[in-house]
Structures are given as C-alpha cells and as structure tokens.
Amino acid sequence: MESVTLSPAPPSSFHRLDVGVKPSDVSGKTLLIPEMAPFGSHLIAACFRAMGTDAVVMETYKGVNLGREFTSGKECFPCQVTLGDILHHLRKEKERLGPAFSPEQYVYFLPEADGPCRFGMYNKLQRLILDRFEEFKEVPIVYLSTEDAYSTGSIMPPERASAFRRLSYVAIIIADVLDRTVWRVRPYEWRPGMTDEFMKKALEAMVSMIETVGADLNFKKMYRMLEDIVATAASFIDPHQPRRPRIGIVGEIYLRSHPDSNQNIVRQLERFGAEVVDASIGEWINFITFVQARKLQRQWKLAQKIRDHKAMRQISRQWLANRIEILYQSRRQNQVYRCALKHLDIEADHTIRSIERRLDRNRLYSFDIGTEAALSIGGALEYVHHGFDGIVNVFPFTCMPSTICTAVLKPLLHKMKVPYIDAPYDGGIQPNREVALRTFAYQARQHLASRKTGQTLRH
Numbered sequence: 001m002e003s004v005t006l007s008p009a010p011p012s013s014f015h016r017l018d019v020g021v022k023p024s025d026v027s028g029k030t031l032l033i034p035e036m037a038p039f040g041s042h043l044i045a046a047c048f049r050a051m052g053t054d055a056v057v058m059e060t061y062k063g064v065n066l067g068r069e070f071t072s073g074k075e076c077f078p079c080q081v082t083l084g085d086i087l088h089h090l091r092k093e094k095e096r097l098g099p100a101f102s103p104e105q106y107v108y109f110l111p112e113a114d115g116p117c118r119f120g121m122y123n124k125l126q127r128l129i130l131d132r133f134e135e136f137k138e139v140p141i142v143y144l145s146t147e148d149a150y151s152t153g154s155i156m157p158p159e160r161a162s163a164f165r166r167l168s169y170v171a172i173i174i175a176d177v178l179d180r181t182v183w184r185v186r187p188y189e190w191r192p193g194m195t196d197e198f199m200k201k202a203l204e205a206m207v208s209m210i211e212t213v214g215a216d217l218n219f220k221k222m223y224r225m226l227e228d229i230v231a232t233a234a235s236f237i238d239p240h241q242p243r244r245p246r247i248g249i250v251g252e253i254y255l256r257s258h259p260d261s262n263q264n265i266v267r268q269l270e271r272f273g274a275e276v277v278d279a280s281i282g283e284w285i286n287f288i289t290f291v292q293a294r295k296l297q298r299q300w301k302l303a304q305k306i307r308d309h310k311a312m313r314q315i316s317r318q319w320l321a322n323r324i325e326i327l328y329q330s331r332r333q334n335q336v337y338r339c340a341l342k343h344l345d346i347e348a349d350h351t352i353r354s355i356e357r358r359l360d361r362n363r364l365y366s367f368d369i370g371t372e373a374a375l376s377i378g379g380a381l382e383y384v385h386h387g388f389d390g391i392v393n394v395f396p397f398t399c400m401p402s403t404i405c406t407a408v409l410k411p412l413l414h415k416m417k418v419p420y421i422d423a424p425y426d427g428g429i430q431p432n433r434e435v436a437l438r439t440f441a442y443q444a445r446q447h448l449a450s451r452k453t454g455q456t457l458r459h
C-alpha cells in the first residue's frame with residue numbers, strides 16, 4: 001500500500017478542534033460512515049443518498065491495527081476501531097485515485113454524545129490524529145450530538161433536514177426489525193446459511209427502495225417490502241425444532257452492535273444452542289429524545305423559580321417540539337413492528353418509559369445519572385420480565401457505564417437466579433471466552449428447562 005506522509009503534531013491543535021470538527025453542511029461531499037450495526041449503517045447511508053448526499057459505509061475492521069498504531073491503548077476500543085476504519089479507507093482512496101485524490105471531497109461522519117463519557121472526545125482525538133497526515137488534514141469531521149437530540153439542521157439545508165430526520169428514524173427501526181428477524185429465524189432455519197443469504201439480498205433491496213422513495217417519505221412502500229421480507233424469512237423456520245433458551249444482550253451500543261468487534265457473539269451463542277436478541281438501536285434514539293424531555297422539564301422548573309418568563313416561553317416551545325417528536329417516534333416504531341409481527345413473532349422493543357419504571361421500582365438507577373447504564377440495567381430487567389433465560393453484557397474493556405452496569409446487574413440477577421455473563425472486548429482473543437459462553441448457554445438451557453417444569457434453578 002502506498003505510504004502517506006506523517007507530519008509532527010501541530011503546535012496549536014485546539015484551533016483545529018473548532019474548525020475541523022463541527023456539524024456542517026455535507027451537501028456535495030462524500031460522506032464516510034463507519035459501520036456499526038450492519039443493517040442500520042447501510043440503511044442510514046441510503047437515507048443520505050435519498051436526500052442527495054453521496055454516502056459510503058466504510059469497510060470495517062480491516063484497519064484495526066492502524067487504529068491501534070495511532071492510539072496509546074488507553075482509549076475505548078470503539079475509538080480505535082473507527083479510527084482504523086477511516087485511516088484504512090482514506091489510504092485506499094488515495095491509492096485508488098493517486099494525484100486525483102482530494103481530501104476536501106470527503107466528510108467523515110462521527111456522531112458524539114455529551115455527558116460523562118469519553119464518546120464525546122472520539123472525534124476530537126481522531127481530528128488530532130488525522131491532522132498528523134498531510135494528506136488527510138483537510139478531511140473535515142462532522143457530527144450530530146445527543147446534546148440537541150441529534151438535530152440534523154446543521155448538516156443539510158433546512159428543507160431536507162426535517163425529511164431526513166423522519167426518514168432516518170424509520171430506517172433505523174426497519175434495520176432493528178431486520179436484525180430481529182434474523183435472530184428469530186436463523187437458529188431454526190431448514191438449511192444452514194439460508195437466512196443470511198436471503199437477508200443480504202433483502203438489505204440490498206431495502207437500500208435501493210430507500211434511495212428511490214425515501215425523499216418522498218413514501219413509508220408505505222418500505223413497509224410493504226419489509227412485510228414481504230419478514231414473511232419470506234418466516235418460512236425458513238423448521239417448526240420441528242424446539243424453541244431454544246432466549247438470551248438478551250445489553251451493553252455498550254457500538255460493541256454489542258458491531259459483529260467484528262464483539263467477535264460475532266450472537267452467532268457464537270446461536271452455535272451453542274441459544275436464540276439471541278440484542279438491544280436495538282432505536283432504543284438509544286428514543287432514549288435520547290426522552291432524556292431531552294426530562295432536561296427541558298428541569299430547565300422549565302428552574303426558569304419558573306426565578307420567574308424568567310421569556311425563558312419559560314422558549315422552553316415550552318422546545319418541549320412541545322420534543323413531545324411531537326416522541327409521538328412521531330412511537331407511532332412510526334409501532335407501524336414498523338406491526339408489519340413484521342403480522343408474519344413472525346419477533347421480540348417487540350420495550351419502551352423507554354417501561355425501562356424507567358423498572359429501574360425506579362427498585363430504586364436501582366436513575367435516568368438523571370445518564371449514560372447507557374440506565375438502558376442496560378433497565379433493559380436487562382425487561383428481558384427477565386419477558387421470560388428470557390440469560391443476560392449478556394457486551395462492552396469495550398474498561399467501559400465506564402458498562403462497569404456500573406456489571407456492578408448492579410451481577411448481584412441482582414444472581415439473586416433472581418437468572419444466568420448472567422460479562423463479555424468485555426478489546427480486540428484480543430481470550431482463550432477461555434468460548435468455554436465461558438458455552439457454559440453460560442448451558443445454564444440458560446437449564447433455566448429454560450426449570451421454567452418449563454416450574455422449578456427454581458440452582459447455580
């Protein structure tokens with residue numbers, strides 16, 4: 001591979017964090033999207049293309065060694081993986097295009113989160129690293145942030161931003177349903193490999209459908225196609241195979257959704273005799289909108305206390321917009337799931353309010369503390385409530401919210417006699433992981449058997 005020039009770290013780097021990392025209009029550029037959940041990433045890229053932005057999902061995990069080379073090892077694993085993806089992609093583009101390579105043509109899309117986590121710093125760190133390559137300095141990084149609930153107004157013209165927001169939400173939920181269809185069907189398929197073969201083609205068809213009708217927000221056509229996909233996939237189930245124990249995955253969103261980073265934990269568990277459901281991406285988006293509502297309520301109370309009527313009026317307007325968004329999301333999510341549930345009993349997604357109730361009932365954790373720990377703890381309890389036989393917490397090694405989650409869930413689920421396992425990943429191969437997962441799947445089978453006979457499982 002052709003080499004690139006590495007320049008010394010620039011003396012004043014902070015200025016670059018303002019100009020080189022910002023939510024800016026991506027029209028006319030090639031948007032580079034790192035892959036996370038495969039269905040979701042490709043459908044989001046299709047949404048951008050539907051709105052006229054050339055978007056590409058980068059080949060993933062091929063550059064993981066590059067990601068490691070330019071980080072210290074203290075960063076969260078997803079930061080290393082995504083950094084590797086962008087460096088690998090840009091290097092390949094440079095090699096492919098030669099002198100015609102123009103960094104200004106690209107925009108690297110790396111969303112961020114506010115709050116106590118390191119995720120908000122990934123794009124800043126990656127800016128500093130990209131700046132060390134003469135050839136890649138001019139590749140801007142754009143982001144959407146949880147701070148304004150992923151407002152899209154800053155990355156495309158206003159006339160397209162609102163449609164894009166609505167379209168991308170539906171696409172994310174469709175991707176969740178496609179995932180859940182695979183997880184429900186694959187463990188029971190007549191012929192090994194038939195579900196994956198079919199779903200690969202189904203994804204391509206859905207991508208092309210979104211590109212064609214997405215700009216018009218023609219959801220009916222997308223729903224019809226989704227129904228056909230789920231109905232066909234449902235016919236792959238061999239009804240003679242007994243139902244397996246169901247395992248619920250919670251944890252850090254990138255690791256649990258990115259098969260290369262979690263060493264394909266879903267398939268591994270399926271190989272050991274389980275049926276798996278991973279927490280959805282839609283859950284995170286709904287959570288962000290929900291948290292925004294709580295933030296506005298707090299701000300309003302504060303403004304009321306000091307009798308700031310102007311601020312109260314402004315917050316009320318924002319609150320109303322947030323309410324509309326919550327209702328929109330709930331309506332669309334129900335519509336998409338209904339399409340699938342007509343043909344296949346996929347696991348319906350739990351609502352954010354139900355997660356909150358589950359946390360609060362036992363005073364376990366509060367949404368006010370924030371981070372994904374709230375979703376993971378509450379989500380695990382929702383799985384248990386719905387009769388799952390085991391919980392896996394998948395996370396990057398040293399992940400802060402997931403460690404909190406472990407501390408709360410481990411003793412709690414032990415008391416409830418529900419099998420639980422932590423699955424931390426940092427890219428290395430843990431020799432005992434397979435045995436641990438195999439044993440865990442065995443415990444889950446025992447749990448299912450004891451539930452069927454009405455006995456309590458002993459660990």
Ligand code: SF4
Pocket residue numbers: 076077078117118119120252372396398399400401402
């Ligand atoms: S959630 Fe975990 S992996 Fe993600 S930034 Fe925070 S600590 Fe790192």
